[in-house]
Amino acid sequence: MQNIEWEKLPFGYFKTDYNVRSYYRDGNWGEIEVSSSEYINIHMAATCLHYGQEAFEGMKAYRGSDNKIRLFRWKDNAARMRESSKGILMAQMPDELFYEMVTKAVRLNEKYVPPFGHGAALYIRPLLIGTGVQVGVNPAKEYLFMVFVGPVGPYFKEGFNPVTIQIVRDIDRAAPLGTGHIKVGGNYAGSLRASERAKAEGFAAVLFLEAKEKKYIDEAGPANFFAIKGNKYITPKSDSILPSITNKSLMQLAQDMGLEVERRPVAVEELAGFDEVGACGTAAIISPIKKIVDRDTQKVYEFCKDGKAGPVSEQLYNKLQAIQYGKEEDKHGWVTLLD
Ligand code: PLP
Numbered sequence: 001m002q003n004i005e006w007e008k009l010p011f012g013y014f015k016t017d018y019n020v021r022s023y024y025r026d027g028n029w030g031e032i033e034v035s036s037s038e039y040i041n042i043h044m045a046a047t048c049l050h051y052g053q054e055a056f057e058g059m060k061a062y063r064g065s066d067n068k069i070r071l072f073r074w075k076d077n078a079a080r081m082r083e084s085s086k087g088i089l090m091a092q093m094p095d096e097l098f099y100e101m102v103t104k105a106v107r108l109n110e111k112y113v114p115p116f117g118h119g120a121a122l123y124i125r126p127l128l129i130g131t132g133v134q135v136g137v138n139p140a141k142e143y144l145f146m147v148f149v150g151p152v153g154p155y156f157k158e159g160f161n162p163v164t165i166q167i168v169r170d171i172d173r174a175a176p177l178g179t180g181h182i183k184v185g186g187n188y189a190g191s192l193r194a195s196e197r198a199k200a201e202g203f204a205a206v207l208f209l210e211a212k213e214k215k216y217i218d219e220a221g222p223a224n225f226f227a228i229k230g231n232k233y234i235t236p237k238s239d240s241i242l243p244s245i246t247n248k249s250l251m252q253l254a255q256d257m258g259l260e261v262e263r264r265p266v267a268v269e270e271l272a273g274f275d276e277v278g279a280c281g282t283a284a285i286i287s288p289i290k291k292i293v294d295r296d297t298q299k300v301y302e303f304c305k306d307g308k309a310g311p312v313s314e315q316l317y318n319k320l321q322a323i324q325y326g327k328e329e330d331k332h333g334w335v336t337l338l339d
Pocket residue numbers: 058219221222223224241242243244245246247280281282283
């Protein structure tokens with residue numbers, strides 16, 4: 001194994017030693033296979049290649065100060081993967097198989113779980129694809145579920161330093177009654193044009209709006225959006241955003257801290273009155289936002305005037321990470337220790 005500079009890890013692909021796979025055939029999931037190949041061999045008419053039968057998850061394994069490895073709310077990821085499967089008519093994955101494969105992939109690559117104290121974690125990428133052959137537009141009869149892992153640093157290169165994002169109206173990530181609420185590859189394909197343009201224009205991510213009226217905030221690229229206003233934690237309610245497990249956790253932590261939680265449509269104009277805003281997700285953790293520029297009107301909303309994350313965002317970030325790395329009591333039963 002090469003020497004890894006844990007604190008310098010970007011968020012990206014990192015080759016590890018093994019991945020695990022299970023094939024769904026004749027209505028049943030097969031034996032878990034361990035592979036050291038980074039490649040899969042699939043039919044050229046597999047539905048994942050033509051009709052987007054693909055869903056994935058994003059989770060992390062954290063090594064605590066006690067050197068133990070922790071998974072965070074894995075059952076929520078398993079449940080969300082089943083929702084994604086339902087949404088695009090793929091085979092469903094039972095909790096037990098999901099857990100067995102995720103833990104096996106982590107254990108087999110244990111040496112790549114970053115040591116405590118470097119702000120890094122082992123990213124876990126479960127993915128499910130239609131491998132059955134179809135040329136007409138039909139769901140596959142066969143599927144492949146696999147899990148690969150790799151050590152990562154923060155999603156945005158800024159880490160916990162505030163980022164600048166861009167509101168766009170000429171490209172939608174998801175339709176109101178479409179697939180925005182599930183984690184399927186097509187949503188990400190649909191977001192690429194906007195996010196690459198935003199990056200070229202100097203922004204870390206896009207703030208997508210609800211597609212029908214373009215009045216309300218949906219989500220921030222690969223992360224949910226939240227705002228702090230006085231004693232309130234405010235986050236969008238929308239049918240076209242991914243129900244983020246990080247956001248769900250932050251809502252609970254905010255409540256524990258005595259904040260009032262509001263999950264409701266959030267109008268763009270409200271940005272002017274927020275004290276702090278941020279993006280949250282497994283990969284992004286919390287990314288404080290210092291500036292939002294509306295690409296159409298050129299209106300600018302500014303936060304973090306001193307260049308630093310706001311106090312509530314910082315408290316939430318510290319609390320969440322303390323639980324994930326086992327530094328603080330896990331009151332809500334979110335953490336699973338791998339033994
Ligand atoms: N929204 C989108 C579009 C995402 O891809 C992600 C990442 O998984 C999130 C939100 C955050 O979700 P979670 O906190 O469950 O990782």
